[in-house]
Amino acid sequence: MTGGRAQASGRFDLIVLGAGPAGSAAAMSAIQAGLRVALVDKARFPRNKLCGGGLTGRAISRYRQTFGGTLPPVPLERRDMFTFHAYGQPLGDSRDAPPLHLGMRYELDAALVEQALAAGAVDFTGQSGGLDPDGPALDLPGGRIEAPLMIAADGVNSPTARTLFGAAFDRARIGFALEVEHPGADPDRPLRIDFGAADWGYGWQFPKPRGTTVGLGGVMSRNADMKAALARYLDQLGLPDTLPVKGQFLPFGDFRAVPGKGRILLAGDAAGLVDPITGEGIAHALDSGALAARAACRALEDAAPDKALAAYTHTLRPIHRGLRHARLLRNLMFRETLRPAFIRSFRSSRTLRGEYLRMMAGETDYGPLMQKMAARLPGFAWRAVSGT
Ligand SMILES: Cc1cc2nc3c(=O)[nH]c(=O)nc-3n(C[C@H](O)[C@H](O)[C@H](O)COP(=O)(O)OP(=O)(O)OC[C@H]3O[C@@H](n4cnc5c(N)ncnc54)[C@H](O)[C@@H]3O)c2cc1C
Known part of the structure; x- marks a missing residue:
């Protein structure tokens, strides 16, 4: 990986904690604006991230805005035909739809981190440490790093949100999702979306260049036995239920109205920015990371880092409005x-x-x-x- 792994302690303009799509986009945008950025992640890349890996047109356009290029430089399946079902009943197909690109997060996230490091972010991946929210600062194995502002994009279980607010999310409202990877490319397998495959949620069959990702997710409190729901869904799709199953929380529309505290801005899943109907989170992660970075740059230019959070919250309003509308619509669908x-x-x-x-x-x-x-x-x- 480019950039060289940093060991030294030091002072930066911005610390970005978490190098998923939100963190990489934040680092990339801040570097483009001329800031000195530390990019920190407990994982070394490539690393796995449980995800359908579905990139909507919105996600591709956010990718282009921040990283340039036409498509992320990773193997992607492109589909423009969708098959819809709801509660076991077929709802019809859509042909010539705006395409969905499907890839593996293992490859996608590594490519984004690599771009951010190549652009000049200082590499603190493979390291984690104690957060001092008053710095803000991180005590890493190699020493302390500090900055006037931090963007925390450390995912749905965000240790930063736990430190700032006592919990990363509200257990009564959080979603949960399960997934399996069915190996081997299968070009004839349709891209399929099943509303209601999980209660207050949906199932997905996403064909990829080297396999098919199948999963379902829904509001956790309404799904007492999601594993049984997944077994039924796999049976419906004619896939074996002997594949290893993995699970993860999913914010599902439960966003933080004020995404951060003091001089720490939360982005992506850490701010709860996942659509409660589609489960889409990559586009909002890329968008919010870049918006947080822009708010940080402006606040630093004005020598007013304390103003970054309010400015960032303001620019998130269209995303928040969309998530509120989706929560209303979800009542009708489910x-x-x-x-x-x-x-x-x-x-x-x-x-x-x-x-x-x-x-x-x-x-x-x-x-x-x-x-x-x-x-x-x-x-x-x-x-x-x-x-x-
Ligand atoms: C099963 C499932 C399927 C999904 N399918 C889709 C889909 O098809 N399309 C879509 O758009 N969205 C999908 N999503 C949502 C999507 O995965 C997320 O919205 C997206 O990953 C959010 O990106 P992020 O950068 O905010 O967080 P993440 O991608 O989770 O990245 C967070 C990073 O923070 C790091 N980190 C965590 N804790 C620490 C720490 N203490 N110190 C340092 N680093 C830390 C992690 O290592 C990780 O790299 C799915 C989610 C699930 C669970």
């Missing part, structure tokens, strides 16, 4: 009494399916999708969703 109306509308309307895919691609947001849904719903269902 609430038992409203399901028939949702299934009927989604199955009979090509426009609605197309709008959903355009939303996933980042070509539109939840507002127009909700309007289209409202037009097709009985009044009682719409009132139940919107609370009017």
Whole structure:
């Protein structure tokens, strides 16, 4: 890996803690703005990250904005045909949809870190240490590193959020997801999304260049036996249930309204930025990392690091609004009494399916999708969703 692993202690303009998509994007953006950046991760890259590895058009466009190039330089499967099911019933296909690119996070994240290090971030990967939130500073094995500002992108279990707020997330609202990797490329296997495969959640079958990732995720408190749900789902897809199963928390729309404290800004999963319907988090991780870095740069230029958090929170407003809309819409898709109306509308309307895919691609947001849904719903269902 480029950049050389740093051992020395020192003072930086910015510490980025966590080098997943949010952290790498933060480091890359800050370097581009001329800051001296320490990029810290407890893991050495490449490292595994449990994930479907689905890159929507929104994620690709965020990648381009920060890292340049057309696509991340890793093996990717490109699919523009989607098959939808809900509660075991087929909802129809969508052809010529905005494409989804599918890859392995093991490769994707290593490529992003490599780009950030090649651009000039100082490499503190493979190291972790105690956080001093008042610094902010980190006591690493090689010594103490300090900066006027820190971006913590240390994932859903964020030790930083635990230090700042006492817990990384709210157990009553958090999501949980399980996944298996089915080895061997299978070009005929459709890209498939199953709403309701987990309660208040969905299942996915994502074909990749060297295998298929199958998983399901939903609100944890509503899924007493997610392993049994996964076994049923694998059976439905005709896949063996003997593959090793891995699980991880998923923020699922439970975001922090104020993402950080003092001079520490939280980005990506650490700030809870995952869509509660699609489970998509990579695009928001890339976006929030870059936005946090820009807020940090401006605050440093103004010699006012204490103002970075408020500025960052302001720029996250469109993401927060989208997540709030998605939480409303989720009531319609998953609430038992409203399901028939949702299934009927989604199955009979090509426009609605197309709008959903355009939303996933980042070509539109939840507002127009909700309007289209409202037009097709009985009044009682719409009132139940919107609370009017
Ligand atoms: C099963 C599953 C499937 C998913 N599928 C998709 C999908 O198909 N598409 C999509 O867009 N999103 C998906 N997501 C969501 C997506 O994985 C996350 O939103 C995304 O990884 C968030 O990126 P991040 O950079 O915030 O965090 P992460 O990618 O989790 O990176 C956090 C980093 O912090 C480091 N770290 C943690 N603690 C410390 C510490 N104490 N010190 C130093 N470093 C530390 C970790 O090593 C890690 O590298 C899925 C999630 C799950 C669980």
